[in-house]
Amino acid sequence: MGNVRGFLDFKKANNQKIAPSERVKNFKEFIKPLDKKEREIQAGRCMDCGVAFCHTGKMSEGKDIGCPLNNLIPEWNDLLYRSLWEEAFKRLELTNPFPEFTGRVCPAPCEDSCVCAINGESVSIKDNELALAENAFKEGFITPLKPQKYHGKKIAIIGSGPAGLACAYSLNLLGYKVSVYERSDKAGGLLMYGIPDMKLEKSVVQRRIALLEKSGVEFKLNQNINSKEKANKLLKDFDALILCTGASEPNTLNIKGKDLNGVKFAMDFLSENTKSLLKNSKPATTAKGKNVLVIGSGDTSVDCIAVALRQGAKSITRFERSPKKSELRSKDNPWPLKADIFTTDYGLEEAKAVYQKDVREYQKLTKEFVGKDKLEGVLASDLKRENGKNVEIKGSEKLYKADLVLLAMGFSGSEKAISVNFGVEFDTKNNIATTNYQSSHEKIFSCGDARTGQSLVVWAIKDGLKCALRVHKELSGE
Ligand code: SF4
Incomplete structure (x- = not known):
């Protein structure tokens, strides 16, 4: 894979950034990407290590090992090194539906697990991923993905954060009519209103939402499912419901003065x-x-x-x-x-x-x-x-x-204001209790932070994809 001497001949080079004292003058993203040739050289640092820990995707002792999405990193690095940008992107898209998000906000556990990082600098995996994603948008390699046919079953997803979007992406491709309910005025959940523009510009989020809409996913905005009546109507109208409402209940400090203005x-x-x-x-x-x-x-x-x-x-x-x-x-x-x-x-x-x-x-x-x-x-x-x-x-x-x-002390579990209306049970950590993604109500499933507790965007995407397959199995019997 890659250039077998690349990791010896070339140093790691990440994307450049605008100087801190300059970039604080506005809320724009501050990454200055390498040019395409330099990026290909960086991909060539992937060293044909044999056992690529970078795509392991497991947790051990509370820490990630490799990419949670099991991205086929050595394969797309090799294609990128050989200037095959479209083929590299298609290989990346096989496991990661939203590389433009992870390429910006993922903490890149893949790089810590890279064999080059044992006694040197890892391959610049995250920046390679972002370059592939942005180039794919620019060159038109990313197009709406539609199923061959819709087979008539309808699914409602409550919440449009990374887990909800990944679930919608996958179920739509499997031929389900998917409606995503979002209580805000714009879809994207945490990606839209939780992560600031400097890390993830909002046009990037809305670009993906528009693509999902063109693929056939329906977004219903300003929809707060805040009553049992609304929840029951959804249960009646859809074949399955998936709760992806996040883990937005914040930890607080119960000390004197906690209610003060400020x-x-x-x-x-x-x-x-x-x-x-x-x-x-x-x-x-x-x-x-x-x-x-x-x-x-x-x-x-x-x-x-x-x-x-x-x-x-x-x-x-x-x-x-x-x-x-x-x-x-x-x-x-x-x-x-x-x-x-x-x-x-x-x-x-x-x-x-x-x-x-x-x-x-x-x-x-x-x-x-x-x-x-x-x-x-x-x-x-x-x-x-x-x-x-x-x-x-x-x-x-x-x-x-x-x-x-x-x-900013983390979150204590899923916000119950919506989920309680569906009558689902919660676990001891305040998350929606599930067995293989199915809640205590047989027609209701859950994924992402609402089910697992606070986690990374990349894990939420993974959970959304896995939940989609589980729901498909339930509804199709396949
Ligand atoms: S940056 Fe994140 S999503 Fe991308 S390969 Fe690494 S771990 Fe996976």
């Missing part, structure tokens, strides 16, 4: 910002001129920092409960697991450029939100590790000035 959930902040950009209006809450404190350490916290910077925050601080990670893999996090190491993601890189310092504060325990009518500060103390547990250091309390706190 304490906000991260996802509300992000979606309000995206909506304001689309409407060319002011967001309901802005970080402009404010001291912002972000609590949490995941991707959402990084997105909050990036948005707050672009809105003109006076200062930004991020609190994490955990200690700073090591820059090297620990003994219990060996290759080919996804590396659990210290990294500086895009928003943190930007904050460093703007404020001339790393805005992360480690091992912080948030104890109280302070203020009268509105937030004025946050009382926090330091933590230390003792016998594997976080222990508060007595006397370390300090007041941090803050006008806006963004809670």
Whole structure:
């Protein structure tokens, strides 16, 4: 596969990025792709390793090994190296219906599992994937995919995030009439209103929705299935229902001052910002001129920092409960697991450029939100590790000035407001309980974060594809 000496002769080259201090001036994507020849050289670094761990697609000890979608990475890298862009894209599309999304927002566990990464730099798999996807749109290799015929059965999908879209894509191809119900004014769920424009421009999401519509999928927008009557009507009208409502119930801090004006959930902040950009209006809450404190350490916290910077925050601080990670893999996090190491993601890189310092504060325990009518500060103390547990250091309390706190501490399970109307059961983690994708109601299935809990976009796509096959088996008996 590829150029057998490629990994020795060429260094890894990722896409270029606009400098952090420049790109914070707007909300546009900031990737500057390599030219096609350079990209082919990068694909040639795929080394004919024999056992390609990059497409394993398994979890071990809570960490990914390789691509969850089992993308045929060595195969499309080889085709790309040989300048066969269309053939490479078709090979990619076999396993990944939306490479333009994963090429932008996937954390690329494939690269951590690449054999080249054992003692060197991985192949630039994610950037190769994005190049193939964008080139395919540009050259017209991506066209609406329709089934040979529709056989008369109808399926309703509730929720149009990555799992719902993947499920709709697959079931439509299998000959089902698919209607996707979305409570927002635009389809895409998390892709549309959860991930900021800098990472995924909204025209990219709507380009895919338009393609799905041309393929035969129907989108019903502004449809909140918020009553038993509405749920029962869907149950009557369709042969099967699939709940893909995500895991949007946010974790919170039940401490003094949590209801103060100025304490906000991260996802509300992000979606309000995206909506304001689309409407060319002011967001309901802005970080402009404010001291912002972000609590949490995941991707959402990084997105909050990036948005707050672009809105003109006076200062930004991020609190994490955990200690700073090591820059090297620990003994219990060996290759080919996804590396659990210290990294500086895009928003943190930007904050460093703007404020001339790393805005992360480690091992912080948030104890109280302070203020009268509105937030004025946050009382926090330091933590230390003792016998594997976080222990508060007595006397370390300090007041941090803050006008806006963004809670980005993950999600506690599926939002029940819609699912309860269908009478399905939930598991102990607040997710929709399923057996092989089927809920406690025989006509209702579920996939994505609503079923598994908070996960990655790439896992949601995988779950949507698998659920589609399960529903097909149920309805067709095949
Ligand atoms: S979807 Fe993610 S894990 Fe899979 S090949 Fe693309 S970047 Fe890698």
